[in-house]
Amino acid sequence: MSYTLHQLRVFEAVARAGSITRAAEHMHMTQPAVSIQLKQLQEHFDIPLTEVVGRKLYLTQAGDELFAHIQRISSTIQEMEESLDELRGTIRGNLHFTVVSTGTYFMPYFLGAYAQQVPGINVQLQVTNRDQALRQLQDKITDFAVVSISPEDMEVESLPIMKNPLVLVTSPLTGQATGIDAGKWSESSTSIPFRALKDYPFILREQGSGTRLVLLDLFKKHKIDPKIPFELGTNEAIKQAIKAGLGISLISSFSLKSEIMNGELEVLPVKGFPMMTQWQMIWLKGRKPSPAARSFLEFMQAQKENITRQHFGWMADTLMKD
Ligand code: PGA
Numbered sequence: 001m002s003y004t005l006h007q008l009r010v011f012e013a014v015a016r017a018g019s020i021t022r023a024a025e026h027m028h029m030t031q032p033a034v035s036i037q038l039k040q041l042q043e044h045f046d047i048p049l050t051e052v053v054g055r056k057l058y059l060t061q062a063g064d065e066l067f068a069h070i071q072r073i074s075s076t077i078q079e080m081e082e083s084l085d086e087l088r089g090t091i092r093g094n095l096h097f098t099v100v101s102t103g104t105y106f107m108p109y110f111l112g113a114y115a116q117q118v119p120g121i122n123v124q125l126q127v128t129n130r131d132q133a134l135r136q137l138q139d140k141i142t143d144f145a146v147v148s149i150s151p152e153d154m155e156v157e158s159l160p161i162m163k164n165p166l167v168l169v170t171s172p173l174t175g176q177a178t179g180i181d182a183g184k185w186s187e188s189s190t191s192i193p194f195r196a197l198k199d200y201p202f203i204l205r206e207q208g209s210g211t212r213l214v215l216l217d218l219f220k221k222h223k224i225d226p227k228i229p230f231e232l233g234t235n236e237a238i239k240q241a242i243k244a245g246l247g248i249s250l251i252s253s254f255s256l257k258s259e260i261m262n263g264e265l266e267v268l269p270v271k272g273f274p275m276m277t278q279w280q281m282i283w284l285k286g287r288k289p290s291p292a293a294r295s296f297l298e299f300m301q302a303q304k305e306n307i308t309r310q311h312f313g314w315m316a317d318t319l320m321k322d
Contacts, residue, residue: 003044005077009027011037018058092292093121094290095296097111097144098127098136098142098144110307129206133146133147144293146281147210148279150280159280160278162279165254166211167252167256167273169248169265173244174247180200191271199226201246202248203241204216205233206232211251214275214277229247239255242265
């Protein structure tokens, strides 16, 4: 009996996961079933493919070599299936998409419109911060990432989507706690100089966040060293902390619509704000796109303005201005 494609796929999953348990989860198999497939594959080679050190499973040099070949086989099979689908005139497959957290406020409108137009595509959306999104792109785990600050040390191509207006935000409770009264500032139509905020507590996003980089740059540019009592891992956590009166922070207007309307959060009228960065869809330069990725890119090129107008009419002109 010779080894099967299924056994190679099981080996590939084990090699990627570094664990039989996680490979079993990934393959929707039981752990003993994975072990049996691995054992049967091993019987074809009279050199060990894996070894266990402590409780961890590692590939041997021969295992590494086999893994490299299997990856090439997998990608050839995928290309073969995609080419046949294209000949049949159907586009199928997975579209892997990674967005930074604010992307969840707008990207579903684009992905949803695309999914309606091309129903054979399974869209897999991951939400994370800028550093992780770039890593997923680099590791070819995702087809596209949506970020607002371009990577400096990665060769990518990009499609601008729309502007990202960043604002400094406070709340009635933060106002009481810090003495920053957005109402007072706006009534007197005074623009607050950024430096005037130097004694107020700022809430910062986590390491790896692009919004954090922008805020740290502003501190540097204005030569201030504010108190930073909290570093929090998501936009939502930042908003809750501002509502609770813990400080002020920099947030994308996209994530504020309902809180501004119900008065829970207030935008500080600071000179130079809103500060505009650019939402863009980026992909690795030189990587051959899958048919799903290529068709999504074409869809975005043709439809991005219509969809922006349709769903973000309240600020569409600002968002699309060059
Ligand atoms: P993030 O978003 O702060 O969630 O990482 C950064 C970005 O706008 O690229």
